[in-house]
Amino acid sequence: MAEEKSIAIIIWVNDKEAGIKQREYLRALHIPDGYSAEMVEVTDALFRTEAYEKGRSQTDAKYKVYLDTKAVIINENILEDIIGIFNEDNTIGVLGLIGTEKIPTHGVCTWANKRIGKAIDYQGKKFEKGNFEADYREVMAVDGFWMATQYDLPWRTDLFHTDVYWDTAQCTEYRNAGYKVVVPKQDDYWCIADWNEQKKYDKASQEIFLDTYSKDIFPLVSVIIPTYNRPEYFKEALESALAQTYRNIEIFITDNSHNTKTKELMVQYLEKYSNIIYEHHPDFESMDNWNRARQYNNPKALYVNWLMDDDLFVPEKIEKMVDCYEQNDGIALVTSYRELIGAHGESFDNPEWKPAFNQTTRADGEAMGREIFVLGQNFVGEPTTVLIKKEYLHNNDLGFSGEEGKYFISDFPTWLACLQHGDLFYIREPLSLFRMHEGQSQRTPRSMLIGAICWGLEIEYAYKNKLYLHTLEDFEKALISWMKTVIFVFVTVREKQYESDSIDVLKALLSRLVIMK
Incomplete structure (x- = not known):
């Protein structure tokens, strides 16, 4: 039975000299009226969690402070301050002096962007971040040099x-149990500690932490793979999704193959992986399968990334892109450079395939949307390239205007929709692989016609609604860039002797845009 009016300060004494100094500092602390306090020293532990667990089991005190041996409490009234915050809110489980609002996807909080709190180190260097309108602010985790629990x-x-x-693991345990983890408002510094010390990178511990807690602390990402009649490429794409270092992923596959090769391939994966959803629709045509992929929406997933069945993810893709969103405010779209590979996975260079930026860059979303139109280039990337924050989709669907109809293209209209809500974050390192091969539908006259019509419709919609194209000059620049593409499409269609009603649609659209003002 916990002693309601008792406080225990638990220290793992792995440094005798530091332990002696701690006793001196702790004797100077003011004990709140009506409370008792004790110091619990643990000397026979091999590691910290063992020490703290032993200390916890040796006391019946309700309130416990876990203190690093080298940390020094300099606020004599700290125990009274602790009790005051805990009494203010009985849902608070953990109190710490420096906290992390968003845990990075690698799990090391000392490297996070969103950190708040207050502490000073032995050299006088100060950490002081975050505005506190109340007595405390809620965080996901606190640094362990000083932790208090009720x-x-x-x-x-x-x-x-x-x-x-x-x-970070202990804070997650408390949050999973329904308790808050908070950082207090400090008028003066409460503690001296090595708050700026970079933690050693321990790969084994990282794997344990991420395997254990990823689904508790990181948002769910839906990876959507539409596939048709190419099981060899599809298998590579699926394997690249399963190889992601980011653990909280679900994979939705819609397959309109007119044979059962992909369905048979999926048997082994469905037996092994519970996070795969597979549907086979042999009666679907191409557009039916696209529409099924577009309709899939798990409300629990905050992000979605399409994966074309002939492309590949780099293992760290989702981890790094989620981190960009979670660690930076105001980001509407995260993309990266993508490498070209051939039919057999071989890398090759294309002088026209250049990175959008020469280094990792954050760019204004409005300016990037304008650039897409004015240059007539989708430099953001293909569906595989971009991680999408679902709340920024147009009516929770891909596309920009909602009027694309059968001339829908999945990528650049979606980027235009998202960029209205914030900035573009471009990662210079290649995080996906775009496969170039003869079987790509983009090279057919039909696809070229659809693409040209889609571009024209988006230009028309943007200028009419003053989205990105705010001036006549910008509209004319976008129109000129588009007309170059239209000429090339008309030449290709004529050379291929391709017949389609879409040709007349493109001509009518061209006439309409030319006379627009």
Whole structure:
């Protein structure tokens, strides 16, 4: 039974000299009226979680402060401040002095962008971030050099034997149990500690942490793969999605193959992976399959990334792109450079295939939307390239105007819709592989006609609604870039002797846009 008016300060004494100094500092602390306090020293532990678990089991105190041996409390009234915050809100489980609002996808909070709190180190360097309108702010995790609790949860001694990830894991345990993790408002510094110390990168502990907690702390990402009659390429694409270092992924596959080769291939994957949803629609035509892919919407997923069945993800793609969104405010679209590969996976260079930026860049969304139109180029990338934040989709669907109809193209209209809501984040390193091969539908006269019509419709919609194309000059620049493409399409159609009603649609659209003002 917990002693309601008792406080225990638990220290893992792995440095005798530091332990002696701690006793001196702790004797100076003011004990709140009506409360008792004790110091619990653990000297026979091999690692921190073992020490804290032993200390926890040695005391019946309701309130516990877990203190790093080298951290020094300099606020004499800290115990009173702790009790005051805990009494203010009985849903608070953990209190810490520096906290992380969004845990990075690699799990190391000291490297996160969104950190708040207040502390000073032994050299006098100060950490002071975040505005506090109330007595505390809620975070996802706090740094472990100083942690206070008002409820008991066991420490995960089964997971970590090194001094990394254990504090973030414990905060996640409390949050999973329904308790808040918070950082207090400090008028003056409460503690001196090595808050700026970079934690050692421990790959084994990272794998344990991410395997255990990814689904608790990171948003769900839907990967959508439409496929048709090419199981060899599809298998490579699926394997690249399954190889992602980001753990919280579901994979939705809609297959309109007119044979059962892909369906037979899927048997082994469905037996092994519970996060795959597979549908076979042999009666679907191409547009039916696209529409099924567009209709899929798991409300639990915050992000979606399409994966064309002949393209590939780099293993770190989703991890790095989610981190861009989560660690930076105001980002509407995250993309990257993509490498070209051939039919057999071989890399090759194309002088026209250049990165949009020479380094990782954050760019204004409005300006990027205008550039897409004025240059007549989709430099953001193909569907495989971009991680989409679902809340920025047009009516929760791909596309820009909602009027594309049968002339729908999945990529650049979607980017235009998203870029209305914020900035573009461009990662210079290649995070996806775009396959060039003879079987691509983009090279057919039909696809070229659809693409040209879609571009024209988007130009018309943007200028009429003053989205990106705010001036007549910008409209004319976009029109000139588009007309160059239209001429090339007409030449190709004539050379191929291709007949389609879409030719007349493109001609009518061209006439309409030329006289628009």
